[in-house]
Structures are given as C-alpha cells and as structure tokens.
Amino acid sequence: MNKKRKINLAYFWAMIAVTTLLVFVSLALALLPRPSESELENRELAAFPKFTVESYLDGSFTRDLTKWFADTVPLRDNLVELSGQIKELEGIRQDNVKFHGNVEIVKADDSDEIPEVIVTTAPPKAEIAEADTAVTEVLVTEAPAVTIPGLSETVTAPPAEDQTMEFDNNGIVTVGDRSFMLFGGSKSQGKYYADVLNAYKISLGENVNVYNMVVPTAVEFYLPAQYSDYSNSELTQIKNIYENLVGVTPIDAYSKLASHTGEDIYLKTDHHWSQLGAYYASTAFAEVLGETVQPITDFEAISRDGFVGSLYGYTNDIKIKESPEVFTYYKQPLPYTTEFFNYDTLTSRGFGQLIYEAAAVDNSYAMFIGMDAVHTHVVTENKNGKRLTVFKESFGNALIPELIPYFEEIYVIDIRFFGMNAIDYMKQKNITDVLFINNIFAANTQSLIKHIDDLRFGSVGVKTETIATTAETPVTTAPIVESVTAAETVVAETLPAETLPPETLPPESSPPAMPTLLSPE
C-alpha cells in the first residue's frame, strides 16, 4: 500500500508539471498578441477567416482557422528559427552538404520530343532578316544551321505537360555557406522560349534589334562534381535556346560569368545573382552593341553586412541564417532620371531612385529599380537615339543600372506584371532595341513563356484582377512597398500590396514552399 501511495504521489506531481506547461502555453497562445506578418519569410501570415455559411459548409472556415492559429503564433519567427536549429540536430553534414526538397537525378533530356508547331494568329507579317547567329565561340561549338524553312509567325505549342507542373526546380542544395537551386530544365521548353522570342522579332520588324540574354544560375558553377547527376547542364539548355533563335541576337552572358566564378557574382544565401554578376553580363551586351565597356571602377561600390536572402526562408536551414553575407551594390555615376508607372493604367507614380538604398538589409536585392510590380522608365543623357525595352523577371533588375551608358531611354517591363499589348506599346514609344533577359529557370518555365507570348497580343490585360484576387495569397512584396513609399522623392501614391501572378506561386497545400526562381525577392 505504501508503494501504491508513493506511486500516486509521484504521478500527482507529474500531472501538475505537465498540466502547468499545457495551461501556460494555452494561455500564452490565447492572450499574447499575434503577429500579422513574418519578416523572416517576407510574407503576410494567414488572416483570421470570415465566417459565412458557405465558408463553413465547404470546410474552408475551420481549415483557415486552424491555419491562422498555427501561422500567427506569438513570437512566430523566433520559434521558426528555433525549429530550424532543432532540425539541424537531426543529422550531420558530410562535406557541409545538405539537400532540401525533392531532389532527383536529372537525365539530360536529349530525347525530348519537340512538339508540333501550331500557327498562332499573330497579326503582323514581316520579312525576317537573315538569322543572326553570331553567338560567341564558347556558346556555339556545334551550332547547326538555324534556318528553319517556312518559319514565319509560328510558335511551338507549349509542350503537353501538366500546367501545374514546374520543370525548373529540382530542390535546393546547401554547400558550405552557399545555397542554390538544382536545375532540371527541358529542351522542349527552351525551344518554346526561343520561338516566342522569334515571333517578337517578326512582329517588330527589321528595324528593331531584338537581343536575348539567358542567365545561368549559381548551381552551374558551384555544384560539387559528385552531385552533377542532380542538376542538368544549364549551358546545354542555354545553347539549345540560342540555336533556335531566328533573327534574335543572343548575348553570351554565360562566358563572362564563367570567367569570374572566383568573384561574388552570385548571392550565396539568395536565389539571385549579385550586381557584380549582372555587370559582367552587361559587358557581353556592350560588346555585341559595339560600345566601349564602362569599367566597374567607374561605379561607386557600397557594401552592407548581414544579408540573409530568400533561400533561408525557403529551406529554413539554420546554417544559411548563421552565415550572413556581404551585399555589394554599385551606383551608376552617369546622370539619369527614373520614373515609375503603374502597369495596369500606365499612369505615372512619380520620379524615384533606380537603386533604393534604404531597403532593409534582408531585402537588399529589392533595392534595384524599385520593385517588380512597377513599370520603370529611365532617361539618360546619352543622345544616341537608341531606346531600349527590357523584358525581364527579377534577375533583370540588377542589370538595368549597367545599361545606362548605352541607351537614351530604357523601358523596363516585368514579364509577369505587364498586361498590355507589348508590340503596340513598343511601337508607340519608338523602341529601337529590345532585350529579353531571363534566368535559365524562367526561360524553361512554361507558364512564364506563355505569358511572354500572350503579351504580343495584349491578351493578358488582367493584372489588376490578378492582384486583387490574390491579395490574400502569402507571397507579397509588402515590405518592399513600404520601403519605396518611404523615400521622399518617390512615389506619390501608396502602392497596393502586389503579388505575383498565381502561376508562379507554389500550390496552396504544398509544404515548405519550394520556390521557382520567379519568387519575389
């Protein structure tokens, strides 16, 4: 009996201990203020759902309530970081390597079937100038003749893949203090991309020069050799695109980057390149343009410490958080003005800074050209009569300041946000040169290529709607918006919290969001 009483007493105290903990945490969760956004992940947290009969009946109310409760836990960001530290204890890293997400062996897909060519109803008919295939030696070693008989305003149909399936992302790998996405590209997508660009050339006519720069990403240069099975060769895919171009001049950024891999041409904790990398790419463009390259020493280099980029949020890998890097940006010394416009109405938002230096440290890459969701117009003091349109995703942002010496005006169009007829717009602005600059992941993403194609007809004029309906989606650029509005000189009106088009968002239910390179910075 004595034993029994002893046991009961011991369990009584055990009960008090565990119950106290449970009650304490319950009260904390019930009473402490809840955050509404996460700095760590750069997104708005789930909102408290609105109760309606429909939302109850379809189950979304209780689902969203559950999500809200977990997503907005007090001290969330600290706990998520702590969770990352705990996760690190789950194992060890050999050679400092850790894989994140669904990584697989990618086979070079030479067998890719090129889908049938479907004639689209592109209005203008134009003679194509003899295809300019002056790709630099490194890129085209075995360049086949790119004269495609009968190629006119035709665009390869998107390969018959599931629309929701993204080829590009094959997981993320952390090697020491550098992380990057593994690449699983496809030749058919590359052909599609090239065909769309060719169609632009046809629509714009002989007098407009069309250039294409496809940018390799860090995985191409920094993946240890023993893991080469897990990432496709970006060079092969870039070559494939360049070989399929007709009348569009390729810009060999690859070789320039490849010869500077010892420098910080890519960010180590972010999926973007650095401005230095963009500078080297710009020299390839300048050479093709026949211009004297502006030396990097002309720029004012400014460094900021403690930058931790997007890949930490995507992987929650504490090693990334624990190795912040130096973010260096370069200010263009030549005089110029920058004006921002709304994409939907093309009304001016006022003049601003091309490089917004007050951007928060962890948002450093967002300092270039304001943000993706505004249309940027740069006027330089150069009077060479050349007016450039740049079609880009976020990789292009860091390139714009380096293009200033070579053009009189630069119109920057983000391919995800512009919704008007791009051909008409460029004709109206008397554009003389067009540059497509996309990273190889983007140039292999079907939904995005389709978007570029659609822009020829202006059939994507739905941006305002897209933005409005996706306002509650988690990926927003809200913090960037704040910083832009903070600059006195800039934007007159407050920018709405803009979001990416839905196709670039990961599916709602997918666990830790594995991004494409099109994610917001």
Added chain:
Amino acid sequence: MVFSELIFIYAFLPLFFIFYFLSRNLTYKNIVLVIFSLVFYAWGEPVWVLLLIGSTLCDYFNGLFINKHFGTKIAKLGVAASLLVNLGLLAVFKYGAFFTETFNSLTGLALPVHELDLPIGISFYSFQSISYIVDVYRGKVKAQRSFLKFMMYISMFFQLVAGPIVCYDTIEKQIEHRDISSTNFSKGLIRFCIGLGKKVILANSLGALADEFLGKALPQSTLGAWFGVIMFALQIYYDFSGYSDMAIGMGRMAGFTFLENFNYPYISGSAREFWRRWHISLGSFFREYVYIPLGGNRRHKYLNLAVVWFLTGMWHGASWNFILWGCWFGILIILENLFLGNILEKIPKFLSVIYLLFAATLGWALFYFTDLSQLGVYLSAMFGEGSVKFIDELTKTAFLNNLFVIIIGVVFCTPIVPKIKSFFEAKPERVGVYATGQAIAACFVLILSSILLVGATNNPFLYFRF
C-alpha cells in the same frame, strides 16, 4: 482537426477537459464529451457530421430492436439492417468509384465513375457500430438504452477518426463508471505527449525523407530504393502508433481504458506475430467478426484466412495495391500455418525477425504505391534490375543529414522503454524517479513538438486516408 495541430493541443483539448471536469455528474460529462466530439468531427466534416449522427441513430434503434427480439429469428433482421447500412455506406463512399471502375474494366462498359470524398473516420466508426450490433445479437452485451451514451461511444473524438477500433464490450462498464483519478490523468497526459512526439518529431521527419525517395518517377539507386521504403516503414509505424498513443492517452485522462493497438510490431518473428502486434484492434475485429463466424480454424481454415486477408487489405483503401498488400500477408500467414511457422520457430530469433522485417518492408512498398506500374518500377529497382546504380550521392547525403532521427527511430521500435520501466518499478524507491523522468520527458517532447509544429505547416495523418 487532427491531434497534431496546435489549435487542438492548446485550445480544443484544454477547453474540453475544463468542461469535462467541471461537470459534476456522469450525464453532464457525457453531454460535454458528445458535444465536443461533434464539434471535433464537424471541424473536418461540416456536412458529413450529419451522416455520423444518422448512422448512429440507425444502429441505436437496431440495437434496441435486436434486444427486444433477442433469441428469435426476427433479431437477425436488425443485424441485417445494420450491416446493410454500415457496409452500404462504406461501399458507396469508400468503394463506389473502385467498384464501378473494376466493373467497367471487366465488362468493357463505361458506367460513370463518381469519386466521392470519403468522410473522415467512416472506416473506423462503422466497424465500431458493427461490433456493437453483433455483440448485442450474440448476447455478449446488452443494448444501450440511452442514445446519449450510445452516441458518446461511437463519436468519442479520441478514437473517432483514426482508431483504435474500440469494441463495445471492452468499454461497456466504463460508460457507466469511469475511473477518474490524478494518476490516470497523469499517465494519460504523459502518453498523449509521447504520442505527439512520435508523430511530430519522428514520423514527420521520416515521412519527408520517405516521400523524397518513394515519390520520384525513378528510384535513384538500389540502396536508395530500400532506404526510402524503410523510412516509410518507420514513418507509418510512428505515425499510426503515435496517433493511437494520443487516443489511448486522452481516453485515460477522461477515465476510459482502451486496449492497446500496437506492441512493438517490428520485433516480431513471423507475419502472424506481426499482426498480433500491429493495429491490434483491426486484427481482433476481423478475427472476431469475420474469421470465427466463417468457421475459424475448424472449417476450411485456409479459405477463411484468404478471405480475411483480402478484406483486411481492402479495408485500407479502395485500390488494388492495398488488396495486394493484404494478400501478401495472407499468403505469408497461410504458409506459416502450413510449414513456415515451424521453421521460423526453430531458427535463431534474429533470423526470423530479419525474415519478418524483409516481408513487412516489401509489404510497405505495395502499400505505398497506388499506381501499380510505378510499383513495378520501384520493386525492380529494389532488386537491382534495370539500369539503376547501386548507391547514389543523394542517398548517402540524405542518410547522414538525418542520421540521428533514423537512429532514434530504430531504437524506439524495440521495447527499450518497457525494459527501463520494469527496472525502475522493481524497487519501490525507484518508482518516484521513473514518474519524474516521465514527466520531464513528456514536457520536453511537448515543447519540442510544439516548436516543430510552428516550424512546419502541413502534417496530415497518414491514416486519414482509410
């Protein structure tokens, strides 16, 4: 709602126990339990909660009907009606599309296939109803006259959605008299925390790893294929047994004693033993309500075994791979009955355990792939056929990146905890130490799990599919 959700642990559960223990008498307690259970169920099934109430009403009246006509042939009508309703609902909701597709492919017809969403937990609660009705018919238990109590038995949120399948006779007495004490509450709470940890700390990590390897179009290497399916074997064990621990723990906190559902299945030396240790409540159900009525060991034993294992496989899901999985165990068990069992008993224990682990692991591959052609690709990679490598860098890296979780996962598959427990309980002066240790472990696991839950976003229970 699932148990490993913060809102469940830190809002629903505390509120439930506050109301439950504030209720002075048993009727109030029962009302609280039923209301909370219905809210719990409606959280995930806002519409089908009506189906739950409807089918419960049906079985309630059938039970009374059988009781009234006990011992007469009319009583059979009640059983038939109940089986019709419960199996009918399962046939429509769970197997409707599967039956139509199979029928279409056999006959070449093209009947429209309606994919219905499976109401959560229907496989579990309809089996509980059946066990009740059959036991009333057999005179093993008395029909429950109070609808409230019967509703409580069926809908108790502890075991409503993912088991264990609690047969009525095992808790008949507890419906009237519950043993509520601080010791029970304490042990139940500790059990709940440990179950939560199994789910959140182990199953979620191992599951992510398993999906990484099993979810690919092509296995990366032979060792990678084995690694993936072994991770899945660990995941499904911790997932499901963790859920059962939580259910049993909460039941104990509220004064119920549920039977154990898992007993270290991976130390079994035969498939027969495995099924006495794995999902015990399901095995007992099929033995009690299918195998024995068919004639058990006495009449056409092997046919009976075949039927039971076919049905066991089918219960796990409306897909051929589950049936294959059931049949795989059926074949092994028949072989063990014929001659294999004798051999297994004679060879050293570790060899028979290796046999079982090999058999179970292969089984999990069948279990994982609903697409049979994918299964074929995977199995051939496991056995080194085709062009796959023997080992790849990803497998090595993934193994090392998760080394400690894997070690912990393997260690706790063995009955190390009961060994520690019996050591401490051997002497009275050690008992306090053990209880203190348990409390510390529970707090630690609860905190760790909660942090990981904040860090994660998505961790649905595997067994929700069934």
